[in-house]
Amino acid sequence: MIPLEDTYLDILKKASIGHGLGEKKIAEISQLPIAKINDFFNGTYCEFTLKVIAQILNLDFPSLKNHAVDAFHLPKIHLDGLHTYQSSFTYRPNETLFVNHYLIEDESSKTAYLFDTGTDATETLEYLKNKSLTLSAIFITHQHKDHIWALNQFTDQHPYAQIHAAQPSIDSDYSFNLIESEKSVRYGSFQIEAYKTPGHTEDGMSFKITGLAHTVMCVGDALFAHSQGGIYSRKDYQKALTINRSSILSQADDTILAPGHGPLTTVAHEKQNNPFYASNKS
Helix, strand or coil: CEEEEECHHHHHHHHHHHCCHHHHHHHHHHHCCCCHHHHHEEEEEEHHHHHHHHHCCCCCCHHHHHHHHHCCCCCCCCCEEEEEEEEEEEEEECEEEEEEEEEEEEECCCCEEEEECCCCCCCHHHHHHHCEEEEEEECCCCCCCHCCHHHHHHEEEECCCCECCCCCCCCCCCCCCECCCCCCEEEEEEEEEEEEECCCCCEEEEEEEEEECCCEEEEEEEEEEECCCCCHHHHHHHHHHHHHHHHHHEEEEEEEEECCCCCCCCCCHHHHHHCCCCCCCC
């Protein structure tokens, strides 16, 4: 299984940035020594400190604690017709990260639909070729490089695939079909509905796919299993929390969420285990 994208400290740091609070300010609000706060953010775990900071950052403490001590079980998800691919990219000189892209397959019509491209299309293109599948459409959740880097590889092999996104392409070589929020398009057996989910980026878009045995929602970096993408404005952070609740976590509990990073999850699992959104009793 693909591991979680974020540690509990990553979650806390994202929430701190979203609230505009540095370690010094957290120490002032908590009335804990700054040295203790610094040590905690540097990896010295303390349950009491975690609880205090979670309250300040409006994070759900029980789910955050379970994340910190690995006391959770991710859902085991397999869905015929949904394929997950990972590719790597250099985040910092000595740090390599991974990004997901997804293929939805319609075996009856020998067509497929791509959600983001990742940084390397080799494995996905090989699958399309071996299965004699035509790539009919590409859906872009947002235009960060790791999510669109391999677009040219796909379009070179499947030049007639329509490309859908929330905003015009940042690359003048491409013309995107702009898709409006809560508008849907039909491709073969599938209905694909778009939802604006900005915050991590202004052009953030999630795509809800119906037509498989379970509904799938490709959410880009709007939401991860137990976390979400980084947001650097307090206004955008609060807006994203509201939009993610109303657009993503309002879907049926068994909806499969396919994030840009980390493992597949479900709406039900995130409502119980994502510290940004859960509301368990302490």
